[in-house]
Every structure is written in C-alpha cells, then in structure tokens.
Amino acid sequence: MLSKKSQYAFKALTYLAERFNQGPVLISEIAKQKKIPLKFLENILLELKKADILESKKGKGGGYFLKKDPAKVKMATIVRLINGPIAMLPCVSLYFYERCKNCDEKQCGLHDIMIEVRDATLEILENRTLKDLLV
Amino acid sequence: MLSKKSQYAFKALTYLAERFNQGPVLISEIAKQKKIPLKFLENILLELKKADILESKKGKGGGYFLKKDPAKVKMATIVRLINGPIAMLPCVSLYFYERCKNCDEKQCGLHDIMIEVRDATLEILENRTLKDLLV
DNA sequence: TTATAAGTCTACTTATTTGGTATGGTAAAT
DNA sequence: ATTTACCATACCAAATAAGTAGACTTATAA
Secondary structure, three states: OOOHHHHHHHHHHHHHHHOOOOOOEOHHHHHHHHOOOHHHHHHHHHHHHHOOOEEEEOOOOOEEEEOOOHHHOEHHHHHHHHHOOOOOOHHHOOOOOOOOOOOOHHHOHHHHHHHHHHHHHHHHHOOOEHHHHOO | OOOHHHHHHHHHHHHHHHOOOOOOEOHHHHHHHHOOOHHHHHHHHHHHHHOOOEEEEOOOOOEEEEOOOHHHOEHHHHHHHHHOOOOOOHHHOOOOOOOOOOOOHHHOHHHHHHHHHHHHHHHHHOOOEHHHHOO
C-alpha cells in the first residue's frame, strides 16, 4: 500500500504538473487546495527537490515548480523515493535489494513469483509519468 | 512489501505442501525446521485453518495439513488473508475497498494507474498456487 | 536598509503497526 | 493419562508513519 505521504506527494505533483511552466507555486497554496498538512508537505516537497524533481525559489514570488516536463517524470521514480521499494520482497528488489535469511534464492519458489510481480508492476510504473496523472 | 508474518505463512505452507497427503505435521516441527517463533506460527496456522486452507487434528499423531491440493490454493488468497490488500490504494482494492477522501475517482489519474498495477499483479497472483512454490 | 515573504533545517512528538513473549487454561484424540 | 491443537489475555519493544515546532536563511520590493 502507498503511504499517506506518497498520496500527498502525488497530489502535490499533480497540482504542479497542471501549472507546469507557469511560475512558482506556494507551498501554502498546495497545502490548502489539496488539504495536506502544511509542515508535512514542506518536507515532502523538499525531498522531491533534493531528488531533482522539483525546483524552488525563495522570497516573495517564490514557491515550488516542476524542474522537468511532467512527461519525463516516471511514476516509478516517485514511488521509490517517497514510498520505498516497489517489489514485495527485499530479495527481489532492484533498488532496495537485501538477501534472504534462511532461504536459498536459487530454489525459492516465492522468489520467482515475486520477480514476476515486480516486473509486471514495473512495466507499468516505469512507463507512466506525471503527465498520465492529469485529466 | 510482504510482512514477515506473510513470509512465515508461505514457508509453513510450502513445508505442508511438500508433505501433502502424508498425514498431520506438528506445529513444533514446522517452527523448528523453518525457524519460525512457535507461538507466532500457532496463530498463523489457526488463521489459515479458519480460512479453510488448512485442516488440523488434535491429540497424539495430530498436527496440521493442507485441506486441498496445493495446486488449488491461489497465492492471491494467502496474500489477502495474511498480508492484506494487494492493491496499492484502498480505492482500487477489490476486497478491501475504501472510498478516497478529497479525490474524485472519476477524474483521478492516480486511480487509473493503480488499477493497471492491481490488474497486472492479480494476473499473476490469481494464477499461481502453492504448487508453484515447490521446486 | 529594512520589512516581509518565502523556502530550509533540525529536532521533536505522537500514533499505529509489526513482531513478538509469557502465561495459562480448554478441548479433543489416542 | 498424555499429547496435541485451540483460545484468551495481557504485555512488550522496535519500527514506521504521520505530524508539529521553532529557529534560520535567502530573496524581493518598498
């Protein structure tokens, strides 16, 4: 399940995608319109900025805005950043891999099924972008 | 991510699937062989029994065993039972549906993408069974 | 140059979920 | 009588999720 934080992130990103290339948008505006706790949203946007997805401008007339075209920002990137692993097990995760304890990957049926699930999920999340969130 | 509980459940079920039609297996044996905390495993097996996946026998020579052929037990069923929703959002879950707050499903791009992910995942989990966990 | 508007940073708090442990009794089968 | 599953209650620790507080920095415009 996506965390609430992830859902907030997607709402904010959608809001910004709708206003792409229209100058900075206030955190407070996003928070109000999308009903996201202000300080919580601050953290999320900062994280997205550090990941090079958003840009910001300080001072009067400042705010946040998308750094790249919405069509260039993959869903998978955002999910990994804000929500964590996409795979259902650490031992089949590409970006958050961890070895299984008490289980040999070579002969673990669960492992194989979870790889299938991972790949099916990635096929979608790697090929959908913020643009697809817009109506 | 699958919880540890789910991973335990799958290990136990694999153990029982390997011994299908060979009589009851002790909880304590499964716990020892698969390195699962005994009391925790008790609960898991009981839950599986209540869901009609396992059967049990009390007293000497008792234990747990699969009620149906491993090939008849879908992965999706187990995941839903022990881990919860398969979908990434409550508003696209078939078995754990909950309406979105502050978001109209009809015009929510995230909703649509998450339905795609759900369906891709289900395509696999509904068509793989305990049998596929065996080597 | 000063007031104000904004984002930045660190740290904290609180709530919920996960992953157990401990204890003890009950029910059924052999 | 013994063995085993069943059931209940209570508790605990750690991790994670969700949110809050307050001071700090930087940019703009009057």
